[in-house]
Amino acid sequence: MSITKELEEILMVPGVTGYEEPIREYLSHKVTELGLSYQVDPLGNLITEVGSGDKNVILLAHMDELGLIVSYIEDNGYARFRKIHGVDDRMISGRAMNVLTENGPIPAVVGVKPPHLMSDKSEENKTVPWEHLYLDLGTRSRQETLDLGVDVLTPVVFQKQFNVLNGEYLSCRAMDDRFGCLVLLKVLENLINENLPYRLTCVWTVKEEIGLHGAKGIAASLAPNIAIAVDSFATADMPEVPFHLAPARLGEGPVLRAVDNYAMSDTFVRKFFQKVCREHNIPLQIAMTRGGTDGSALQAAGVPMLAVAVAVRYMHSMVEMIHRGDCEQLIQMLSLGLKEIPQIL
Structure with missing residues (x-):
């Protein structure tokens, strides 16, 4: 199945904040199809793990959508x-x-x-x-x-309508953060047989939209060494909005959210992923924006954190839009970087 079809499928599953059961059931089925076990913590976060070792890297995206x-x-x-x-x-x-x-x-x-x-x-x-x-x-x-x-x-x-515009642009309600949920699945798929010398823990969180409550719950329980949050970047790549407010463009690669209203990506981890992108010729945009991600909850708990994204037009609207290539390159960046991340653990 193409990434476009996979994304359309995941977008159509409901999961309103506080009522994430349908999307959690969908994602847990996908995890099981990969041959992995999973757990659901008391807050409702969905958690699975590959690799082994003393060190732990968390990759997280939120399941909930506005409603x-x-x-x-x-x-x-x-x-x-x-x-x-x-x-x-x-x-x-x-x-x-x-x-x-x-x-x-x-x-x-x-x-x-x-x-x-x-x-x-x-x-x-x-x-x-x-x-x-x-x-x-x-x-x-x-x-x-x-x-x-x-x-x-x-x-x-x-009610949602999924559209493909000009072959590469994908538009639908709840791109925030269903594209991130898919990214985690694809990264797992790429790394499941890599015998990682550390634990890679993927977490699909709940209640992000009302205060990062799911992410706050995992900071202590999972005790990660590094956390990477996959979420949206509300871009100013549109008419009538000053571009400098959120300077990232669709179709020019994934976005590293260097600074937002609630957190700052860890400099050491950021530079590591910039190096990965340079060495593998992956375009990477670095930008600042407003709002926040689950990553800020992990950073507040003392965990080095990186926030990554794709640029999203028309955030929190019925027609949130991303570029398919940005999503594919984000999967590539994370898959390669997480293979090499033992260098900095």
Whole structure:
């Protein structure tokens, strides 16, 4: 299966923050297909390991995606919701959703007031705050909604459309961080028979989007010597945004997140991977950005950390976009670097 098809498949599996069970089940099946065992820790992180030795390197990516959660059901059947942290209000109105009941997904839409019914035309240019929005499930009473299996605390995910643009550009909701989840699988596949003289621990974390909670839990329990976080780089490679704010381009190689709002990649580890890329002719972009990754939780616990990424256009939107080649080169960089990393352990 091509990396494009693999990515499309992994993107379509739901895994809202705090409700990561479907994507964890998918990934654990993939780990088993590689002939590896795995464990799920008390927080819900999925963990597997190859190699042996006293030293331990962690490679991590977060499983969770942004979504909503049902907070109240009206007497007329409409369901109110809360955002799970970083959902942009501009992305919610008029969207098709899947409500993830225990019996399977139920389609719903987020209602939107049509311009025909706006008494004040200035409303047309305003973003409606999430507190004023609701889910329409096609029901006419609270009981009818409950009968569908929808209740308070039921998670809600955006319906997704995967597109390939001009052959190389891949666009879909939840590229952040499903591409990273796939990168970990491909690196494992490349290294599983290498007899690594150290333990390479791959961790798919939970609850990254609401405070890095999964990563905070593994810092003490796994005691790594080095941690490498694979996540997104919200690039300014688009019109109407000053490029210097996040200077990395799609199609020009993976990105080393040198500095963000919460962490700074370890200089020693960074220089090692720069050397790997030079020696193997892998293009590498080095840039600073805002936001943060699971890596900051490991760094706060005293672990030397490197944050790597691919450039992502339109972060936290319905059309997050990456370049396929960047993803492939990131897999190559990590696979080669992790074979050579005993030099610095």
